[in-house]
Amino acid sequence: MGSSGGTIKMSVFGAIMALLQFVNPAVASEDYYTGNETDRLALLEFKVAISSDPFGSFSSWNDSSAHFCKWQGVTCSTRHRGDRVAVLDLRSLKLSGSISPHVGNLSFLTKLLLNDNGFTGLIPPEIGSLGRLQHLYLSNNSLTGGVPEALGRGLKNLQVLDLYLNDLSGEIPAPIFNLSLLRCLSFSWNHFHGALPWNLGILLPKLQNFAVYANEFTGSVPASLSNASNLVALQLGYNRFTGRVPSMASSRNLRYLMIDHNSLGSGDDDDDDDLGFLSSLTIASRLDILDMSHNNFGGTFPEQVANLSTRLRTLDMGSNRISGKIPSGMRNLIRLQLFDASSNNLSGKIPWSIGNLQSLESLDLSYNKISGSVPLSIGNLSRLVLFSLGGNRHLDGEIPVSIGNCSKLIFLDLSDNNLRGIIPLEVMSLTSLSRVLNLSRNGLTGVIPAEVRNLKNLGSLDLSHNLLSGEIPHSMGSCLGIEVVNLRENLLQGSIPDCLGVLRGIQRFDVSVNNLTGEIPDVFQDMKFLQLLNISYNDLEGEVPRRGVLKNGSIILVAGNSRLCGGVPELELPPCNFKGLKKAILSKKWKIVIASTISSMLFLTLIVIFWIRKRGKQGSVADDDSKLQLSYQRLLKATNGFSTTNLLGTGSYGSVYRGVLTENGTTIAVKVFNLDHRGAFKSFLAECEALKNIRHRNLVKILTVCSGVDRQGNDFKALVYELLANGSLEEWLHPVERADEPPKSLSLSFRQRMNVAINVASALDYLHHQCETPIVHCDLKPNNILLDEDKVGHVGDFGLARFLRSSDDNPCTTSLTSSTIGIKGTIGYAPPEYGMGNEVSTQGDVYSFGILLLEMLTGRRPTNEIFEEGLNLRTFVQSALSQIPFPTEALDPILLNELRLRQISKEIVIAVLKISVACASESPQERPSISQVLARLKNPHFPNHI
Ligand SMILES: *[C@@H]1O[C@H](CO)[C@@H](O)[C@H](O)[C@H]1NC(C)=O
Ligand SMILES: *[C@@H]1O[C@H](CO)[C@@H](O)[C@H](O)[C@H]1NC(C)=O
Ligand SMILES: *[C@@H]1O[C@H](CO)[C@@H](O)[C@H](O)[C@H]1NC(C)=O
Ligand SMILES: *[C@@H]1O[C@H](CO)[C@@H](O)[C@H](O)[C@H]1NC(C)=O
Ligand SMILES: *[C@@H]1O[C@H](CO)[C@@H](O)[C@H](O)[C@H]1NC(C)=O
Numbered sequence: 001m002g003s004s005g006g007t008i009k010m011s012v013f014g015a016i017m018a019l020l021q022f023v024n025p026a027v028a029s030e031d032y033y034t035g036n037e038t039d040r041l042a043l044l045e046f047k048v049a050i051s052s053d054p055f056g057s058f059s060s061w062n063d064s065s066a067h068f069c070k071w072q073g074v075t076c077s078t079r080h081r082g083d084r085v086a087v088l089d090l091r092s093l094k095l096s097g098s099i100s101p102h103v104g105n106l107s108f109l110t111k112l113l114l115n116d117n118g119f120t121g122l123i124p125p126e127i128g129s130l131g132r133l134q135h136l137y138l139s140n141n142s143l144t145g146g147v148p149e150a151l152g153r154g155l156k157n158l159q160v161l162d163l164y165l166n167d168l169s170g171e172i173p174a175p176i177f178n179l180s181l182l183r184c185l186s187f188s189w190n191h192f193h194g195a196l197p198w199n200l201g202i203l204l205p206k207l208q209n210f211a212v213y214a215n216e217f218t219g220s221v222p223a224s225l226s227n228a229s230n231l232v233a234l235q236l237g238y239n240r241f242t243g244r245v246p247s248m249a250s251s252r253n254l255r256y257l258m259i260d261h262n263s264l265g266s267g268d269d270d271d272d273d274d275l276g277f278l279s280s281l282t283i284a285s286r287l288d289i290l291d292m293s294h295n296n297f298g299g300t301f302p303e304q305v306a307n308l309s310t311r312l313r314t315l316d317m318g319s320n321r322i323s324g325k326i327p328s329g330m331r332n333l334i335r336l337q338l339f340d341a342s343s344n345n346l347s348g349k350i351p352w353s354i355g356n357l358q359s360l361e362s363l364d365l366s367y368n369k370i371s372g373s374v375p376l377s378i379g380n381l382s383r384l385v386l387f388s389l390g391g392n393r394h395l396d397g398e399i400p401v402s403i404g405n406c407s408k409l410i411f412l413d414l415s416d417n418n419l420r421g422i423i424p425l426e427v428m429s430l431t432s433l434s435r436v437l438n439l440s441r442n443g444l445t446g447v448i449p450a451e452v453r454n455l456k457n458l459g460s461l462d463l464s465h466n467l468l469s470g471e472i473p474h475s476m477g478s479c480l481g482i483e484v485v486n487l488r489e490n491l492l493q494g495s496i497p498d499c500l501g502v503l504r505g506i507q508r509f510d511v512s513v514n515n516l517t518g519e520i521p522d523v524f525q526d527m528k529f530l531q532l533l534n535i536s537y538n539d540l541e542g543e544v545p546r547r548g549v550l551k552n553g554s555i556i557l558v559a560g561n562s563r564l565c566g567g568v569p570e571l572e573l574p575p576c577n578f579k580g581l582k583k584a585i586l587s588k589k590w591k592i593v594i595a596s597t598i599s600s601m602l603f604l605t606l607i608v609i610f611w612i613r614k615r616g617k618q619g620s621v622a623d624d625d626s627k628l629q630l631s632y633q634r635l636l637k638a639t640n641g642f643s644t645t646n647l648l649g650t651g652s653y654g655s656v657y658r659g660v661l662t663e664n665g666t667t668i669a670v671k672v673f674n675l676d677h678r679g680a681f682k683s684f685l686a687e688c689e690a691l692k693n694i695r696h697r698n699l700v701k702i703l704t705v706c707s708g709v710d711r712q713g714n715d716f717k718a719l720v721y722e723l724l725a726n727g728s729l730e731e732w733l734h735p736v737e738r739a740d741e742p743p744k745s746l747s748l749s750f751r752q753r754m755n756v757a758i759n760v761a762s763a764l765d766y767l768h769h770q771c772e773t774p775i776v777h778c779d780l781k782p783n784n785i786l787l788d789e790d791k792v793g794h795v796g797d798f799g800l801a802r803f804l805r806s807s808d809d810n811p812c813t814t815s816l817t818s819s820t821i822g823i824k825g826t827i828g829y830a831p832p833e834y835g836m837g838n839e840v841s842t843q844g845d846v847y848s849f850g851i852l853l854l855e856m857l858t859g860r861r862p863t864n865e866i867f868e869e870g871l872n873l874r875t876f877v878q879s880a881l882s883q884i885p886f887p888t889e890a891l892d893p894i895l896l897n898e899l900r901l902r903q904i905s906k907e908i909v910i911a912v913l914k915i916s917v918a919c920a921s922e923s924p925q926e927r928p929s930i931s932q933v934l935a936r937l938k939n940p941h942f943p944n945h946i
Helices: 003-019 037-048 101-105 125-129 174-178 223-227 272-283 303-307 328-332 352-356 376-380 401-405 450-454 474-478 498-502 522-526 581-586 590-618 632-638 678-693 729-733 750-770 842-858 873-881 893-900 906-919 930-938
Strands: 050-052 074-077 084-089 096-098 111-113 118-121 135-137 160-162 169-171 184-186 191-195 209-211 216-218 233-235 256-258 289-291 314-316 338-340 362-364 371-373 386-388 394-396 411-413 420-422 436-438 443-445 460-462 484-486 508-510 532-534 541-544 563-566 647-650 654-660 667-673 702-709 715-722 785-787 793-795
Touching: 037 050, 037 084, 037 101, 101 125, 272 303, 303 328, 328 352, 352 376, 376 401, 450 474, 474 498, 498 522, 632 654, 632 667, 632 715, 729 785, 729 842, 750 785, 750 793, 750 842, 750 893, 750 906, 750 930, 842 873, 842 906, 842 930, 873 906, 893 906, 906 930
Parallel strands: 084 111, 096 118, 111 135, 135 160, 160 184, 169 191, 184 209, 191 216, 209 233, 233 256, 256 289, 289 314, 314 338, 338 362, 362 386, 371 394, 386 411, 411 436, 420 443, 436 460, 460 484, 484 508, 508 532, 541 563
Antiparallel strands: 050 096, 074 084, 647 654, 654 667, 667 715, 702 715, 785 793
């Protein structure tokens, strides 16, 4: 079973440990008496052995102060002549040091409580002389050595001996088991070995709690435990016990039985006596936890399990050799939270009545030989967190759609069975899945549902070894938590979507043995955690990426793709012959520098031609500017060698630097494209293409294009823009204090914000409706909106811009007219439909505009961590709008202040919020056009208070 089951078990275990904490005695305060010298001296000696006392608990332990009966942790008895220390309670005080042997002189001590500290060294045998001692708690320290035999002779009154969680070792001295008043005896979590006395249950008739969990004990479970009628908890787990478990027919009070992780049982399939003790447990009417997992129990699953206490919460029988079928009578165990029978020899069908176990949180029946279909009644288990039927080989039929009701599932494993049919959308809609979805090794058909986008928190998706066809859905780009993707051995076609590039956490990506075509996206180079990229046995072509993490050739497997070339030399692929212009420009190999230069020149010529044509047509506003011919050297000088002090920001495809032209002092912004990133070249083309044709007062003006070779001989592509005095809207909405600058008091008033909104809407209206070919910006966000000295907004960064298909496509724009968007814009601002691989559209920009406006009014980013699980910026505002009166706290504090000062009216803010919410509708059809939005915002009657 996966580690998830382990975690759940461990937490159950933790809960039991908490329940089993021995009840510590209340410490009564005593009156002041004159003291006994022996006790006083012994206490002072005890203090001497303490090496660290961070809470200063011992500061009161001094001669000059009060009588020792008043010292912290000391309680005296009044029943004896003079004062005698009766209780020494120094629990959980972070003490370290050793336990002084002088403690043995406190001869009236009844309770010694030193648990939950950092005591080291040996348990002093002198403790054995404390004949009145009833409770000895030394648990959760770092004591070493053995249990002194003396404890078994001096301490005839001992009722509680708690040595839990230390570093003790050796065998338990036999006299300890003669302390017949013992109720609680815990040796758990130490390194003790040896066997337990067979007559334990007779020697210790009052025993309630016996715990030796996690040691190295051997031998058999004492048969005499069947006489231990007071037993409440028996914890023998994680040892090396062998043989049969005795009948527990006297243990009416038993609540916790943990015998897991031993070698108990005969391992014989036919030996039904192995599980005989289970029948005897029906007497324990308060049984809560039964963990017998990881043993050697054979025999058939006893029907009597159905008669166990209805209070049972945990039944763990996993990893044994139990055969037979799961009795339908188990429906009685209505409080069962964990049922684990994994890794046994169970056969037959899963009883329909399993659906009655409505408290179940963890159901693990994996690795058996269970057959039949998965009962629909599984859907009744609405609290299920972990569900595993993997590795049964024989389960058939379809995956029941009712699993969709198990809305708390985080781990679902149906792998290695004989399941058929499609993957139900309901499974892909389990947004709770955060650990594992494993449907591998079945006979599933159909496509991978686009609903996979719901699995935003999923860590591991395994659909390998099925008969899935169709393409890898683009919507998988929404599975942002994913670390492992395994689609091996299916019938998948099409290409590997670029948009998986946003999945930065991927560690293993295996699409081997499919029918995939196209090129390997460069995006894998940037996946910093990638450990395996297996694309072998497909029909992929083109150059194998070789940068970033893929410099390490051992993590990429490419065999069986005859048309691949390049990559790191270890892959032993043939070199690529660079036919394409794009390849040539991207390559840094000296061999092809000539080709590169030629193509760069061709490219430049193209740009210049566009430029000239445009100027001829329209008469350019930027006439003077476009004469600006800037070489790499001049840009180098202008930006002070592209120094980091001049860096204005870095984006997906490059960096933007501030520069000053030495000739005339003009300030410029230079966007340098990082050509190592394949998409960057496309982005450069897109941006040139978009900007060369368009002029609008609310768009950032491009001054010139620089395309050349840098000092290292690498291709260099840059765009030079006008630099706007007031930076980006981002800096205004979310000012960052920088160490090297005095804090700025940046803030925009409501009126200024509305003006910027109108500027941006005007620019979009122009792009969408007034250009020859409609242009979709695709990446509208505060970072891409720049403010000039008058705080007029200008839309910039056209790196992702797309032209919408039009009848008179010219050859240059068609290269940019992709029907689906590979790059999705920025998380939070990109509309939901892009994540599903939908075409880019003007409605997509409207969505981003809506989000932008909501951000401007609330001051909250759409990626704010409060937004998760169905709550997002839009639903947040929508629910605020539905409250009466409107909770103004939802607004940016600056606007809130303006409201208080009555500089703006609440009605107008609400009206703008409503428009924003409409723009950010989930469904593209419900969004208004940007022209409608603009008209509304500019309507003199609408913002009559602005
Ligand atoms: C404790 O008793 C022992 C003898 O039993 C003695 O040697 C020792 O000094 C005593 N310690 C104190 C602190 O009185
Ligand atoms: C002795 O204990 C008293 C409190 O009981 C405390 O105020 C005093 O500082 C202590 N003296 C020394 C020397 O620690
Ligand atoms: C103090 O305790 C010792 C040891 O138990 C005992 O011998 C002595 O009589 C006691 N003294 C008083 C005054 O109680
Ligand atoms: C052990 O003691 C420490 C310190 O008091 C405490 O924080 C920790 O929870 C204890 N551990 C257990 C298992 O009880
Ligand atoms: C692989 O895909 C091609 C078309 O892309 C198709 O002709 C071929 O039949 C497919 N092969 C298999 C085994 O599905």
